[in-house]
Amino acid sequence: MFQLLTPEGTATGAAELPDPETRLRLYREMRRARHFDDRGWVLYRQGRLGVFPPFGGMEASQCGTAAALTADDWLFPTYRDTGAALTLGLPIARALAYWRTSPHGWAMPENLKVLPFYIPIATQYPHAVGAALAEKRKGTRNVAMAYIGDGGSSEGDFHEALNFAGALDAPCVFILQNNGWAISVPTRSQTRATNLSRRAEGYGIPGVRVDGNDVLATYHVTREAVERARNGGGPTLIETVTYRVKPHTVADDPSRYRTEEDNAGWDAKDPVLRLRTHLLAEGLMTEASEAALLKEVADEFEAALQEADGYPEPTPAEILDHVFAEPTPQLARQRAQILAEENA
Amino acid sequence: MTAAAPRTETRTMTMVAAINDALDLALAADPTVHIFGEDVGVMGGVFRATDGLQARYGAERVFDTPLAEAGIVGMGIGMGLAGLKPVAEIQFAGFLYPALDQVLSHLGRYRHRTRSRYHLPMVVRAPYGGGVHTPEQHADSPEAILAHTPGVKVVIPSTPSDAKGLLLSAINDPDPVFFFEAIKLYRSVKEDVQTGDYRIPLGKARVVTEGNDVTVICYGGMVEVAQKAAAAAQSAGIGVEVIDLRTLVPLDTETILESVQKTGRAVVVTEAPRTGGFHSEISAIIAEEAIEYLHAPVVRVTGFDAPYPPFTAIEDVYRPNAVRVARAIRQVMEY
Numbered sequence: 180m181f182q183l184l185t186p187e188g189t190a191t192g193a194a195e196l197p198d199p200e201t202r203l204r205l206y207r208e209m210r211r212a213r214h215f216d217d218r219g220w221v222l223y224r225q226g227r228l229g230v231f232p233p234f235g236g237m238e239a240s241q242c243g244t245a246a247a248l249t250a251d252d253w254l255f256p257t258y259r260d261t262g263a264a265l266t267l268g269l270p271i272a273r274a275l276a277y278w279r280t281s282p283h284g285w286a287m288p289e290n291l292k293v294l295p296f297y298i299p300i301a302t303q304y305p306h307a308v309g310a311a312l313a314e315k316r317k318g319t320r321n322v323a324m325a326y327i328g329d330g331g332s333s334e335g336d337f338h339e340a341l342n343f344a345g346a347l348d349a350p351c352v353f354i355l356q357n358n359g360w361a362i363s364v365p366t367r368s369q370t371r372a373t374n375l376s377r378r379a380e381g382y383g384i385p386g387v388r389v390d391g392n393d394v395l396a397t398y399h400v401t402r403e404a405v406e407r408a409r410n411g412g413g414p415t416l417i418e419t420v421t422y423r424v425k426p427h428t429v430a431d432d433p434s435r436y437r438t439e440e441d442n443a444g445w446d447a448k449d450p451v452l453r454l455r456t457h458l459l460a461e462g463l464m465t466e467a468s469e470a471a472l473l474k475e476v477a478d479e480f481e482a483a484l485q486e487a488d489g490y491p492e493p494t495p496a497e498i499l500d501h502v503f504a505e506p507t508p509q510l511a512r513q514r515a516q517i518l519a520e521e522n523a
Numbered sequence: 524m525t526a527a528a529p530r531t532e533t534r535t536m537t538m539v540a541a542i543n544d545a546l547d548l549a550l551a552a553d554p555t556v557h558i559f560g561e562d563v564g565v566m567g568g569v570f571r572a573t574d575g576l577q578a579r580y581g582a583e584r585v586f587d588t589p590l591a592e593a594g595i596v597g598m599g600i601g602m603g604l605a606g607l608k609p610v611a612e613i614q615f616a617g618f619l620y621p622a623l624d625q626v627l628s629h630l631g632r633y634r635h636r637t638r639s640r641y642h643l644p645m646v647v648r649a650p651y652g653g654g655v656h657t658p659e660q661h662a663d664s665p666e667a668i669l670a671h672t673p674g675v676k677v678v679i680p681s682t683p684s685d686a687k688g689l690l691l692s693a694i695n696d697p698d699p700v701f702f703f704e705a706i707k708l709y710r711s712v713k714e715d716v717q718t719g720d721y722r723i724p725l726g727k728a729r730v731v732t733e734g735n736d737v738t739v740i741c742y743g744g745m746v747e748v749a750q751k752a753a754a755a756a757q758s759a760g761i762g763v764e765v766i767d768l769r770t771l772v773p774l775d776t777e778t779i780l781e782s783v784q785k786t787g788r789a790v791v792v793t794e795a796p797r798t799g800g801f802h803s804e805i806s807a808i809i810a811e812e813a814i815e816y817l818h819a820p821v822v823r824v825t826g827f828d829a830p831y832p833p834f835t836a837i838e839d840v841y842r843p844n845a846v847r848v849a850r851a852i853r854q855v856m857e858y
Binding site: 286316317342500504509 | 600638726774
């Protein structure tokens, strides 16, 4: 398993470490993601955010991989990948709106090719193949990146997508976040082949297994895969080995299926603290500069929350918007019905 | 010298030739059009609908995929997102089922779930229906499943001319369209088809024959069956108006209702299973909108709630024929 930073924060493989500026950027991205996750819980309990799937503890797996993309690339995130989407540039207010069940969270910004979070499992993997192939046909160097969890690798779409991407040589990077659990089912019950990166071999594409709590490592291997795809080298499967320390969603009770023993040791592998130790030890960050960063991150979140608070609620007839470019006569009649009932 | 009347060139074509012609024109007109599926490249498709297209447009624009229907539709969704016009072929409509997750979960709702930031100008072509003694699972009529799925259009032509004009409309439509082609009609009918690009708008039914006594509503492979029954009824003095819906979504309810208001009697014919079929939707629309015009209850002539049988000797029991339609016409006349 590829690693650049031990859980104690000691760097190994100096030649492969990203430059100091990138390391600081990765720290900032992980802090923004964690802040979203932390505040999300509070907002949920206050009734200001709907049910959402937390990702705290998986920041290195998400931010390190997404940071390897540019705004011209495609990102297909699952519901647990808010951290990845924020890293690519999804505005915090949009992410909040999505988890508030507001249509404003479905309207992604024009300057990004990030899709709304996918609820069905692994179904977006083939979409990434198609988007990647289209970019290739158009003669760009843009790539598509898609995420799933370990449970997603049991789905047929996962296998079809990897096979299609290999057969058609699509510039695609598949991120498989092995976070140990598909709700209550541990990876060992999900499959007998628990080294998930090796599934790539079956499709003739490279498979990489990386410490998913080491952001320097996830960034490094993803950048390599993205570069390979850009240069015509085809797809890669990256398994980030991490742990879902939080429940499946804020409404889930993992004590029904998970023991203290399962959780043991994962707090010590915390990806944010790991990079923090390294940055402080290397003198790239001081306690004072970190405090300033944390304040900036918190201020940015509160401003975004205010923006999201300002999004108007949808009106009833909006249910029928955006079904087709032009509403069919059937939809037009149903709209008239909603409006009539509204005004009755 | 007199001014020449605008001349329309025509060529005699089967339905499969008309479909090939439409695909050829679409590929020539728009470099974003891409055709893919199982065996569509070198082989030109099992029914030869894509014959010669890979040779003409190259293996990047007309290409074979791995054998996986969910992958074909799922990949097409990604291609559509990224600005191409995917035209996928599913070898038989009965093989569409593995891809239904992609259709129901994504294809129909992409515009909606991105608030029109993205739309999917994708066409999925699939041969459907019985009457040619195919093996198991080659004769299914799953159109009602698609018509029930929000966000996808459903087109089912019944003539070569319609097939070409509707397919060109489907490919140029900004939204996903399912295009079902009756296997029975691929080579059994020939007619003069206009050469060059022309479009038949989605959502406009065709009045096949006019009549004042009974309206028979049908589409695809059932149109010729209804026509035979209508001709028989005609010689017995019953005027039958046959309506070919052409598209189930959008649905031309106006033409249906106008006709039923005139005739006061309706027979709906499909070869799909009985329960929850599109025939039931038509019957319900007539009941809701025109019941006061009816002289008799609406009668459905359909397949049965059993898998389509591949047994040549009795296939015709399942698939409606002119005799059953004629019986239904008599039933509504004698009510």
